[in-house]
Amino acid sequence: MGFRRNFRRVLRKWKxxxxxxxxxxxxxxxxxxxxxxxxxxxxxxxRIKELQIRKHQELAQKMLQGERSxxxxxxxxxxxxxxxxxxxxxxANDSINILEDHDVGKxxxxxxxxxxxxxxxxxxxxFEAETKIPSIVKYQPKCEITLKDSLSALSRATSDACKxxxxxxxxxxxxxxxxxxxxxxTCPHENKFKFDAPMPATFDPDLRPVxxxxxxxxxxxxxRQLRRLLKVIYHRNHYYYIHVDKRSDxxxxxxxxxxxxxxxxxxxPWRMATIWGGSSLLRTLLRAISDVLKIxxxxxFFINLSALDFPIExxxxxxQYLTKYRDKNFMKSHGREDDKFIRKQGLNRVFVECDTHMxxxxxxxxxxxxIVNGGSDWVALNRRLCDYAVFGNDQLLVQLKHWYExxxxxxxxFFHTLVQNSDMCESFVDNNLRVTNWNRARGCKCQYKHxxxxxxxxxxxxxxxxxxxxxxSRPVFFARKFEESINQxxxxxxxxxxxxxxxPGTPGLHSLWENALRVNEKIPPNCDLHVASxxxxxxxxxxxxxxxxxxxxxxxxLKAGESEEVIDGSARVQLQALLSHQPTLRMLDRTxxxxxxxxxxxxxxxxxxxxxxxxDWGGLIGPNSDLHLVARWSRSDDDFVVTVVxxxxxxxxxxxxxxxxxSKAAGVTETPLSLKKPLRPGRxxxxxxxxRQFTNICAELDFYVTPLEFKDGAEGDSQLREINxxxxxxAQLNAASRNLYSIRTTLNLPHNNLAATELxxxxxxxxxxxxxxxxxxxxxxxxxxxxxxxxxxxxxTWREAQPRRCYTPRQxxxxxxxxxxxxxxxxxPKSEMIPVKPDGRIR
Numbered sequence: 001m002g003f004r005r006n007f008r009r010v011l012r013k014w015k016x017x018x019x020x021x022x023x024x025x026x027x028x029x030x031x032x033x034x035x036x037x038x039x040x041x042x043x044x045x046x047r048i049k050e051l052q053i054r055k056h057q058e059l060a061q062k063m064l065q066g067e068r069s070x071x072x073x074x075x076x077x078x079x080x081x082x083x084x085x086x087x088x089x090x091x092a093n094d095s096i097n098i099l100e101d102h103d104v105g106k107x108x109x110x111x112x113x114x115x116x117x118x119x120x121x122x123x124x125x126x127f128e129a130e131t132k133i134p135s136i137v138k139y140q141p142k143c144e145i146t147l148k149d150s151l152s153a154l155s156r157a158t159s160d161a162c163k164x165x166x167x168x169x170x171x172x173x174x175x176x177x178x179x180x181x182x183x184x185x186t187c188p189h190e191n192k193f194k195f196d197a198p199m200p201a202t203f204d205p206d207l208r209p210v211x212x213x214x215x216x217x218x219x220x221x222x223x224r225q226l227r228r229l230l231k232v233i234y235h236r237n238h239y240y241y242i243h244v245d246k247r248s249d250x251x252x253x254x255x256x257x258x259x260x261x262x263x264x265x266x267x268x269p270w271r272m273a274t275i276w277g278g279s280s281l282l283r284t285l286l287r288a289i290s291d292v293l294k295i296x297x298x299x300x301f302f303i304n305l306s307a308l309d310f311p312i313e314x315x316x317x318x319x320q321y322l323t324k325y326r327d328k329n330f331m332k333s334h335g336r337e338d339d340k341f342i343r344k345q346g347l348n349r350v351f352v353e354c355d356t357h358m359x360x361x362x363x364x365x366x367x368x369x370x371i372v373n374g375g376s377d378w379v380a381l382n383r384r385l386c387d388y389a390v391f392g393n394d395q396l397l398v399q400l401k402h403w404y405e406x407x408x409x410x411x412x413x414f415f416h417t418l419v420q421n422s423d424m425c426e427s428f429v430d431n432n433l434r435v436t437n438w439n440r441a442r443g444c445k446c447q448y449k450h451x452x453x454x455x456x457x458x459x460x461x462x463x464x465x466x467x468x469x470x471x472x473s474r475p476v477f478f479a480r481k482f483e484e485s486i487n488q489x490x491x492x493x494x495x496x497x498x499x500x501x502x503x504p505g506t507p508g509l510h511s512l513w514e515n516a517l518r519v520n521e522k523i524p525p526n527c528d529l530h531v532a533s534x535x536x537x538x539x540x541x542x543x544x545x546x547x548x549x550x551x552x553x554x555x556x557x558l559k560a561g562e563s564e565e566v567i568d569g570s571a572r573v574q575l576q577a578l579l580s581h582q583p584t585l586r587m588l589d590r591t592x593x594x595x596x597x598x599x600x601x602x603x604x605x606x607x608x609x610x611x612x613x614x615x616d617w618g619g620l621i622g623p624n625s626d627l628h629l630v631a632r633w634s635r636s637d638d639d640f641v642v643t644v645v646x647x648x649x650x651x652x653x654x655x656x657x658x659x660x661x662x663s664k665a666a667g668v669t670e671t672p673l674s675l676k677k678p679l680r681p682g683r684x685x686x687x688x689x690x691x692r693q694f695t696n697i698c699a700e701l702d703f704y705v706t707p708l709e710f711k712d713g714a715e716g717d718s719q720l721r722e723i724n725x726x727x728x729x730x731a732q733l734n735a736a737s738r739n740l741y742s743i744r745t746t747l748n749l750p751h752n753n754l755a756a757t758e759l760x761x762x763x764x765x766x767x768x769x770x771x772x773x774x775x776x777x778x779x780x781x782x783x784x785x786x787x788x789x790x791x792x793x794x795x796x797t798w799r800e801a802q803p804r805r806c807y808t809p810r811q812x813x814x815x816x817x818x819x820x821x822x823x824x825x826x827x828x829p830k831s832e833m834i835p836v837k838p839d840g841r842i843r
Contacts, residue, residue: 139164143171153352153359153453162354169352169406170361178350178406182368183399187425192371197328197429199475203320210300210322212238213292217274217284218307219245223254225484225491226307230265232495233305235315239264239296241288246271266295277452278353281377282410290390293383297588300326303380308461308481309434310491312470314498318433318477322380325429330380331416332432333373346408346454347372358408360453367403370396370421374413376432378480381415385424389415393651393750396421408454434478435470437462461486464493529555532572538824539617540578546617548580548783550824552791557803573801574791575814578822579783581618584702593640594690594698597661601631603673603686603703612668619782621705623678623723629657629671629686629701639663643689645743646673649682649705649759651752652730653744658692676733680726680759681707681774683781694746704782707762709775716767725763789817791825 139160145151150170157163172178187193214233218226230240242259244252244267252267259265268288274280289302301322311318334341342348350361366372381389388397400418404410419428436459444457461483462469467490470479482491492509496502502509536552556572584602587595604614605621607628614630621627629644639661646655657671688699707724711717727733730751733740765771790798795813817825 139167141167141171143167143174145170145174147173147362149349149453150361153361157355157357157359159355162359165354166352166359166361169350173350173362173364179364179403180367180399183370183403183421184394184396185370185421186396186423187421188423189425192333192373192420193425193428194333194430195328195426195428197325197330197431197475199321200324203324207323209237209319210326211298212301212303212319212322213296213299214238214240215285215288215292215302215304216240216242216307217304218242218251218255219248220307221248221250222307222483222485223251223258225482226251226255227258228484228491228495229305229307229310230259232311232499233315234262234265236264238315239266239292239299241266241268241292241295243268243284243288244271246273264296273356275353275356275358275451276448276458277351277358277409277454277456279351279358279405279407279410280353282404282414285377285411286390289381289386293387293390297586300383301380302383302386303433304378305478306480308483309378309478310480310482310494311477311498312435312479312494313477321475321477327382327384327427328429329382329385329415329419329424329427330429330431330433331419332376332378333416333430334375338372341374342366342372345374345413347374347413349408350406351408351453352406356451358452358454360408367399370417372413373416373420374409375416376436377409377411378432378434378436378478379415380433382427385415385419385427388422388424389418391651391750391752393752393754398753408452409456431474431476433476434480435472435476436480437466437469462490463487464490466490467493528558529573529575530558532556535574540822540824542822546581547822548578548786549618550822551577551579552824553577556801557806571801571803573798575788576791576817576823576825577788578786580786582782582784584782586700587698588700589696589698592690592696592698593638594642594688597633597636598688598699599632599634601629601686601688601699601701603627603629603684603701607670609670612670619703621679621703622708623681623705623726625679625705627673627675627703629673631669631671633662633667633669635664635666636661637664641691643692643694644671645687645689645747646675647685647687647749648680648726648733649684649752650680650756651749652733653740653747653749654684654733656740656743676727678723678726679705681705681724681762681778682755682759683778702781704778706778707771707775709767709771718766720766720771721763724766725760787820787822788814789820789823789825790814791817 141164145154145167147170150166150173153166154163157166169178216226216229234240240259240262242255242265244255252271256267259267268291270287272280272284274284285304292299292302334345336344346360348363348366350364351358352361353359397418400414400421404414407413416428419425438457439460440457444455446455448454448456448458459481460466461481462479464487470476479494484491488510532554534551534553538550538552540547540550553575554572555575585598585600587598589595602614602619603621604616604619605625605627606614606616607630608615612630614628641658641660643656643658645653648654654675655673657673659669659671661667662669682705684703684705686701686703687697688701689696690698705726708720709715711720711723762770762774765774790813792798793816795816798813817823818827820826
């Protein structure tokens with residue numbers, strides 16, 4: 001006890017000194033700790049230093065041995081350049097010296113350096129100025145690629161996007177997830193089936209003649225030869241759809257000008273730059289088939305031709321033959337064993353198309369359960385097969401489309417394989433109705449190695465000596481290839497044989513003109529006109545009918561060398577454009593009672609019950625709109641029940657209604673549509689049935705739901721992702737008062753999984769260029785820019801604003817708006833305010 005009292009007495013006396021000494025000791029310990037190296041960090045930095053030194057030594061040793069290094073396919077090390085070697089080692093030493101000092105200040109300073117100079121990113125260290133080395137790997141492979149062909153493709157591909165596509169495909173190949181192991185086959189025959197379709201001795205005159213839809217796939221500059229082909233195959237009962245290669249601007253302009261007078265000839269509004277053997281060829285065919293199925297409802301056969309084809313029989317004979325076999329499909333199969341064809345065609349290899357090249361990535365096994373067949377990509381397909389190939393959604397079709405996306409020359413095999421493995425296999429005729437001039441000794445020279453990792457063949461041009469090949473035992477109606485620039489005599493021979501010779505003395509029969517240059521063909525870079533800002537939108541009616549919207553906007557040319565976002569402020573003009581509303585109502589059964597009474601139909605949001613009109617002219621619809629179906633009916637003594645079925649963009653029934661037409665009077669019916677929100681963006685279809693006869697679609701009406709770019713006036717709102725995707729679960733479309741299962745079962749529409757996936761992918765963009773392109777793509781289905789004009793007093797305004805680099809001698813200046821009747825700038829005396837007249841009036 002005494003010791004404790006004495007200790008407390010001393011502590012009270014010296015406590016200030018004790019506290020001071022303790023504080024000094026703690027402070028010293030703190031600074032000592034701070035100034036000492038962090039052993040963990042020091043060990044980590046030493047390891048990095050050693051690794052980097054070893055890396056540089058290996059690289060230097062390779063240089064001394066004369067080896068070359070590749071970055072993105074380019075040589076960047078020259079072992080024979082002493083200046084470069086000296087700079088390399090200096091830079092390496094400087095980089096390593098960064099790690100020599102481990103004090104706190106140096107480490108902190110190092111952490112502030114750009115990532116390319118941080119020690120843990122030593123592989124990305126770059127030289128200064130013009131000797132900078134780009135990053136070795138710009139794309140991000142998801143696995144270690146070991147396939148020899150894939151590695152070769154990656155070493156030769158140039159763009160990051162292409163490399164990424166190759167790498168992603170290779171990874172799926174390596175883990176066996178790219179293709180299904182087997183596919184279903186519904187053909188009742190065990191082996192390939194071929195129907196024999198000989199030329200009949202006589203034809204039944206009572207059969208309805210078939211109507212043909214020709215697709216012409218054209219490129220180049222031989223517009224006169226294309227005109228000649230159109231001239232000999234044209235008939236007003238047929239249809240013609242022309243796809244012009246994206247690189248053939250001159251041909252596009254000329255053919256549009258030439259075909260404007262023919263209502264049954266249309267030029268595809270889209271263009272693809274197809275390459276020999278590319279998967280884009282099949283996509284072009286399927287997209288064209290989809291278009292013509294929607295545009296024209298009464299054709300029976302789809303025949304694809306190139307500008308190098310020419311008929312060898314009259315149209316009447318072809319129509320009679322196809323009328324006899326209207327339920328068949330005509331395709332030419334290979335003339336060899338299946339295994340040999342598969343190897344020669346490269347069907348046992350995986351290909352990817354990107355950077356305008358078909359890259360071979362490796363081998364694959366053919367799917368079990370189906371027969372792979374093929375031959376020629378020039379075909380004659382009936383409408384049923386076309387509709388199935390485009391709009392079908394069964395497992396066989398979906399898996400085959402995916403499989404052929406990675407296939408060389410897919411158009412030469414896709415339709416053959418599809419038919420042979422479906423319930424339409426008995427429609428297969430081993431004859432594509434044409435003769436091809438093959439001379440493999442001359443045509444198989446691997447002439448496409450620059451665009452495809454394969455040796456390909458191409459048919460030869462016909463000469464007069466080759467005409468003997470046209471005499472075959474099978475029915476044929478076309479031959480290919482013909483090039484008038486190579487030999488015009490053979491084309492003249494066939495033309496005169498079919499349609500008779502021209503009168504003696506007709507000029508030009510033996511002359512040929514083919515365009516080689518057009519002065520204003522190539523537009524200088526950045527000379528497209530871009531919309532800067534929309535100033536005004538006006539509804540326009542003509543003769544009491546809505547004709548579209550007149551849009552007034554500022555437009556300008558891009559600054560030289562800039563992106564499309566940078567418009568030169570001094571190079572602007574004001575324009576107006578007429579956006580006309582596309583026809584959306586189609587009568588499919590013109591013999592039905594509905595076709596005799598239904599005058600018009602439309603879907604909109606702003607229903608005026610007093611005036612019986614939709615006041616949202618043109619039907620601008622968003623995902624949250626309340627919709628009304630309005631139909632106008634002519635007078636008739638007969639009334640009947642109409643059933644309307646609403647189908648959304650993924651082919652799911654979203655609503656249906658029954659109503660009765662006006663009795664013995666003309667009238668208007670308005671039907672509210674009970675649709676679950678948000679509505680799925682895209683093209684919707686309303687089907688009209690009479691008396692609930694669901695096997696007969698009497699009419700269809702399209703309307704378009706446009707995705708939103710703004711929410712509450714602001715861009716980029718995260719809620720747009722859910723709004724623009726629409727209802728995700730189809731079951732949610734069933735309202736409490738309306739069960740759709742029964743009507744869905746009756747119609748049995750296949751769910752469009754591809755459209756649903758595409759919709760989900762598009763909806764992730766809540767702002768930016770991709771969202772705007774989606775909005776434009778949907779809106780373009782309902783509207784088309786019909787005409788444009790210049791808002792100015794004189795055309796000199798255009799020339800003064802246009803940059804000199806964009807001037808071409810034969811350019812076309814837009815018409816002045818005041819001279820066009822549709823423009824709001826044209827005279828309108830009935831509403832023009834004028835000075836007061838002597839009588840005190842202004843009227």
